[in-house]
Amino acid sequence: MEIAISRIHYPVFSMGPGKRVGIWFQGCSIKCVGCISVDTWAENKHSVDINQVINLLNEWLPNSDGLTISGGEPFDQVEQLKTILSSARKHKQIDTLVYSGYEYEKLKSNLKNFDGLIDALISGPFDISQTQSLNLRGSDNQELIPLTRKGEDLVSAINGSGFNASSSPSIDLMYEGNTAWMAGVPNQVDINSLIEILKINNVDGVSTMDKRINKDKEYE
Ligand code: SF4
Incomplete structure (x- = not known):
């Protein structure tokens, strides 16, 4: 089975409590205005054999606290999502978000x-019209829902006052060659400020944020 993946990374600290594996699915049919991850929208890109992903999970998950799957839209590849999660469940100590x-x-x-x-x-x-005050959520309409007993602990940890402390930063900075990229759920205003600061220092910063002002409009 093939799976379209934008990124897979370990360790990630900004996508849930503890040290986690992060998987970003490629392809999103929802296309929210202002989405920070437009680079994950295109379908039929970055397809790999799902066993390659499972092999990485088997290598990384024994030393992880959890697995976070984001995107893109994970439920647009529902069979692949189920296969990945079934494989991850063998690692009993982790939680899945x-x-x-x-x-x-x-x-x-x-x-x-x-x-x-x-x-x-x-x-x-x-x-984009909502406030952003809740941990791990890009806008406050997004619901954080426990689906298992372990999920109740996970939700408590995410909502707890200790979350987003130094052990759970809101952004991970990763390096690939001479490119740095960020993972996490950043504050939208902060991203624009960061790009401005980089520009002042003669460094190119690229935001993958959707620039439309409403769903029906093409890019300005
Ligand atoms: S926020 Fe998530 S669901 Fe919405 S367009 Fe971006 S990737 Fe898709």
Whole structure:
């Protein structure tokens, strides 16, 4: 089976409590205005044999606290998502956190097929008109929902006052060759400020944020 992956990384500290594996699925049919990850929207890109991903999970998960799956839209590749999570579940100590831009109500029937595989879900589209005050959520309409007993602990940890302390930063900075990229759920204003600071220092900064002002408009 092939799976389209934007990125897979370990260790990641900004996508949930502790030291985690982060997987960003490639392809998103939802296309929220202002999405910070436009680079993950295109479908039929970055396809790999799913066994390559599972091999990395088997290497990394024994030393991890959890797995976070984001995107892109993970439920746009529902069979692949299930295969990845089933494989991860063999590592008993980890918890699993999955993002989706679909509302929980829409996902409900699909979630029956994921019984016990997803400990907590962050669901709902990014809404640029909303405030952003909740840990790990890009906008406050997004719901953080426990789906297992372990998920209740995970949700408590994410909502706890200690989260986003130095042990759980809001951004991870990663390096690939001469490129640095960021993972996490940053404050949108901070991203623009960072790009401005980089520009002042003669460094090119690229934001993958959607620049449309509404869903029906093409890029300005
Ligand atoms: S926020 Fe998530 S669901 Fe919305 S367009 Fe971006 S990747 Fe897709």
